[in-house]
Amino acid sequence: MLNIIEHGKVYDLIVAGGGISGTISALSAARNGAKVLIVEKNGYLGGALTACGVGPMMTFHAGEKQVILGIGEEIVQNLKARGYSPGHVRDTTNYISYLTPFSTEGMKIILDEMITEAKCDVLYHSFIAGVDFENEEVKSIYICNKDGLTSYKAKIFIDATGDADIANYCKVPCKLGRESDSAMQPMTMNMKLYDVDSKELRNYARENSEKFPRLNKDISLLDSAQTLSFIGFDEEFKEGKRKGELSIPREDILFFETSVPGEFIINTTRIIEHSGVDAKSISEAEFIGRKQCEELYNFLVRRIPGFKNAKVVITGPSIGVRGSRQICGKYTLTAEDVLDRKRFENVIAHSAYPIDIHNPKGEGTMSVHAKSFDDYYSIPYDIMVVNEFKNLLVTGRCVSATFEAQAAIRTTPTLTALGQAAGVAAALAVKYGDTRNIDIKELQSLLIKQGSYIEI
Incomplete structure (x- = not known):
């Protein structure tokens, strides 16, 4: 018989997944007053950066202009100050303007320190095994680790699993890979x-x-x-x-x-x-x-x-996955939005990384750049919003985007910006009660005040 342990504490926020976006979600929420638990399958934070040998980070810049700042840039400066990164350097492939090399081990240490300073609780070596939900609310998640199977409750949940695992458990509509045939970008072992x-x-x-x-x-x-x-x-x-x-x-x-x-x-x-x-x-x-x-x-x-x-x-300790599930959220970002640089009233981040699609079936890589390295696009809050639940947000590479658009916004710097926005939004939702109806102006104001770059 399966024995489920009930964990007595109710968190303001539980973040499922300690990749870079999930980690920054937890940091930003905690800095805005939320009591946070972060659940991570590995024994360290950082996701693909630390578990898959991914590097460098590409890109915080649009030409000479840095358009991604906030906690992502804070991490870079912390790495640089300790000799773990040279900071932003020229890309000699000429694919983008700047990239950011870093030490994998340094990244682990810096993220541990930052999450500890923010007083977040962390469960390493822990997996999301299921979700209890009712009507429009996630009630609890089941976490499997050395303790057994334990039920944890929170007011708000962020799915930062990369594969939309919580959303999938909750039967949130998701799509898999390319719209035409569900083919996914190839994996890579670095x-x-x-x-x-x-x-x-x-x-x-x-x-x-x-x-x-x-x-x-x-x-x-x-x-x-x-x-x-x-x-x-x-x-x-x-x-x-x-x-x-x-x-x-x-x-x-x-x-x-x-x-x-x-x-x-x-x-x-x-x-x-x-x-x-x-x-x-x-x-x-x-x-x-x-x-x-x-x-x-x-x-x-x-x-x-x-x-x-x-x-x-x-x-790579684990193989790198470029994409799998995408939620079908309140808004779905498209390739046209990216290439036409569509402006959104509820913008929470910008990026200049191009559409970068590795052929799901074999040779060939399709890259679609903007007209200039100086061009950058906007990303709206609603791609993280789940229509069906009032207390669930999604961040990371599994947000609501078409196959082509996801190929542009899936890289680390962009996901740092999304993570910070998700964390601040979660902290606001603790106060207001619904992730779908937070005050966007207040969210944008807090993000700007806390170092994010947003053009309103």
Whole structure:
């Protein structure tokens, strides 16, 4: 017989998921007076940044203008002050203007410290196992961990699971992947290498700039950049596939230098036609990802300049999932909203990251940029709002957006801004009683006062 433990305390807010968006939700709510519990499946915060080897953070900027600030920028400055990040540096792939390398271990420490200072309660190694709901209200969630199965209550809940797990348990309408066929973007197993000769890489790119078309032959970028980022080696990659050295359904190599000179994150594996919300499927993806990492490492050492003496630091502890479920919320953000830079009266964040879709079926990556690096778009509060419940918000990559729009707003800096807005909104909802009808002007005013960048 299943024994469910009743936890006596009622929180103002429970945040399910300690990824970057969930963590910042908890921080911002606590700073606005809420008593918060954050529930995280790993033994640390940060989500994909710390559990999947994802990096760098891309991007806080639109050209030279920084359009994402707030707690996300506070984290960057804390990392920088401790030597865990160089801050915002030029992107030598020329995909965006600035990116932000960081130390994975430093990120864990900084987030632990910030969440402790905010007096949030944390349950690590804990999973959301179910939800008790009635009418328009989430009553409690069931948390599975070493204590057993425990019921926790709160006035407000934030689903920051990445996969809309709470929303799905509550039967909130969700869609999966691409609208036409439910296909999801590929997963990626990142790999971190050290002892890469960045000087040799830099010299090779300088002498063979035609192999790196995104440089636009602007070699000066290579000389001025603090860290190196590359996408290219298309011919070498194609030859490796022809000879049977690589089985990765991709067409090029993408890698980024971390805050440690000579240490690179390799973001190149591609696991297609697997699901982040199917336990068997995602388990298979982990196997495939590690196999692809081994192939890729051997290929890099043999064929790519600068990698001859490289050694593996780690493969991602967990595979990286770009997208799975999206809630069907009060408003659904579209590609047209992003590209036309639609203005919203209930704007709570801005971003300049392009639409970035890795082919769900194989080779190819579709990137749709705005006309200029200086352009940025607005994100409305209502993509986090669940119509069916008065005390549930959603943040992170599973907000209400089309497949194309989600491909633009899924990256870390944007999710820091969404997380801060969700946390402040949750604190207001504790006071007013309904996440669907909070005072948007008050939310915007508080966000601006607390460091967020919003154009009203």
